[in-house]
Amino acid sequence: MNLDDLATRFGIGNLPGIEGRAGYRAEMGVSSAGASSLRLTSSLSNVSIDWPEPLHKAMGQPVPLSMVISWGDDGGLMLSGHWSDRLAFRLRWLDQVFDRGRIELGAQSTSVSGAAGLEITGHLAQLDAEIWQDALESHNLGSAGASSGAGKQWLNRVALSVDRLQAAGQSFSKAQVTAVPDTKGWRVTFDGPDLAGQLRLPSGNDPLTVDLDHIVLATGEDDGAVDQAPVSFAERGVGQWSDAEVTIDSVQVDGRDYGQWSFLLRPADRALSVDKIKGQVGSLAFDGSLIWSAGENGEQTQINGVLAGKNLADISPWIEGSVPLRSNKTRVEIDLGWDGPPEAGSLETVKGT
DSSP, rough: OOOHHEEEEETTTOTTTTEBBOOOOOEEEEEETTTEEEEEEEEETTOOOOOOSSSOOOOTTTOOOEEEEEEETTTTEEEEETTTTTTTEEEEEETEEEEEEEHHHHEEEEOSSSSSSEEEEEEEEEEEEEHHHHHHHHHOOOOOTTTOOOOHEEEEEEEEEEEEETTTTEEEEEEEEEEEETTTTTEEESSSSSSSEEEEESSSOOEEEEEEEEEEEEEEEETTOOOOOOOOOTTTTTGGGGOEEEEEEEETTEEEEEEEEEEEEEEEEEEEEEEEEEEETTEEEEEEEEEEEEETTEEEEEEEEEESOEEEEEEEGSSSSSOOOOOOOEEEEEEEEESSSSGGOOOOOOOOO
16 A cells, blocks of 8 residues: 555645555445445554654554544545554545544544644654754745645644753743644744743744743753853854744743843844844843854854943842842943854953943
8 A cells, every 4th residue: 555645545645754655454344335434454564754753663663553434424534543652543524525633642542623624732752843844844844835735724723732842952841832823824822831922933924923921941051061162153054044023021041030032033144133132130121232143254243232220230130149239220331242153252252341
């Protein structure tokens, strides 16, 4: 059985990342009205799946699939079953057109979704957003090909419970991730102790919008981690980043309160501009901009702005120890630069005032 042929029979089209032919066993259920169901089982040993976990499967590795195709009196068709303990599915077609269904990760049975379209739910021990993005792009299902596949037209909701979410070089624990389409693209919401808020992924050329209630970040310095060379501008693929408008109500780094921030990300081939940076911690407000450039002489970071408000001691959470000065009025004009990416700045490397 060629899996692409089977998918085509159900109007799904090809199955990107899946190769091989599956041997199977079939059992036909019959009634006085004729055939009513067909059960198919396969080890999928001769099939490879080039997707991240929990979907990845090597050629020669048996991971049993069991599914039942059943026909109803209303002209409907139901496809249900499970793939080992990796996922369960229950999908319904009416008059040869996909109507609704659910794929549930980490389950051996599931129910049909109440809403039209396809719903993906379930639990994952770990989800690495960058690995999945790379996989989608490699199979032409990323942002460039998001408008072409029939499956994406069916998809109406993704709701996952993730023990550890890896994104933007950070790890977030116990994250609930929900994604739903709207007229402007996709709205992704996060809910968890380390990350909560909303991300809007536009369908066109509009900027990505990030609006977070809180985010908890870690540098690794408090864990005694060995210093590593900063990741370069090119290695991070900054030139391919999307424009973004970011608002964060609460930022914590290594347990320290860094207050509220908003900014605009404007990436280019050789530079990343962070414009309209506005930060608030205690009685102090920062207003400025940052440029991270990658030229022939290496990478450089430049930050300019004004820190103004009342008590200078309110920046104590940003530094080791505390600020010994107290003030009723503060105004500090900042013009600093250093070699390397933004995180490479230190008292030893920063130049300026």
